[in-house]
Amino acid sequence: MGESKINKIERAANIIKMLYNEYPDSKCSLNYKSAHQLLVATILSAQCTDHRVNIVTKDLFLKYKKPSDFAYCKITDLAKDIHSCGYYNQKSKSIQGASLRIVEDHNGNVPDSMEELIKLPGVGRKTANCILGEYYGQPSVVIDTHMVRIMNLLGFTKSKEPKKIELELMNIFEEKDWVKLTHMIIDHGRAVCIARRPKCNKCNLSTICPSRIKE
Numbered sequence: 001m002g003e004s005k006i007n008k009i010e011r012a013a014n015i016i017k018m019l020y021n022e023y024p025d026s027k028c029s030l031n032y033k034s035a036h037q038l039l040v041a042t043i044l045s046a047q048c049t050d051h052r053v054n055i056v057t058k059d060l061f062l063k064y065k066k067p068s069d070f071a072y073c074k075i076t077d078l079a080k081d082i083h084s085c086g087y088y089n090q091k092s093k094s095i096q097g098a099s100l101r102i103v104e105d106h107n108g109n110v111p112d113s114m115e116e117l118i119k120l121p122g123v124g125r126k127t128a129n130c131i132l133g134e135y136y137g138q139p140s141v142v143i144d145t146h147m148v149r150i151m152n153l154l155g156f157t158k159s160k161e162p163k164k165i166e167l168e169l170m171n172i173f174e175e176k177d178w179v180k181l182t183h184m185i186i187d188h189g190r191a192v193c194i195a196r197r198p199k200c201n202k203c204n205l206s207t208i209c210p211s212r213i214k215e
């Protein structure tokens, strides 16, 4: 029989405490000064490191100062400017398409609802949740590859499907912890629970992780 919901909630509360203890300073590592800059940086971060995105956006945001600069630029120039982030053709199309919609339908303002955000070209739930949680301060759970992998290892889901995981976690973790949870799990995934070679003997969650490897 699967673990009861009460048990999962109790385990989640303990894990959150341990994560806060280990990663008190976890936060979004993308640099931005506006909702639109965060949107651009988040689109660029797909399959790319935040470090690389920050290098690229440092010059990009000097050249393209407002949403309309992205909306009406020559797309081949934009693709060249973001080249080193990878998938530059797709990403430049998404950035320009979303910026155009923001300028023409939203008066230049990035929408603050999931419903409107996911209507923007190239914007999925992950990017939308990032904007909502990070910029607009709305409780939201971003599900990236670290979250999918580690939430499976911690036994909070058996799914690989981000939307399903998002809803499952919202039922288990307290709303006040949602935004920080993702940042702490990303840090944990980079430092300790590394894909294919988790350092379980160095992990402070090992006492309550059902997937710990005993060495």
Ligand code: SF4
Pocket: 153, 154, 192, 193, 194, 198, 199, 200, 203, 204, 205, 206, 209, 210, 211, 212, 213
């Ligand atoms: S005990 Fe191992 S598998 Fe579980 S969270 Fe820690 S590093 Fe990952």
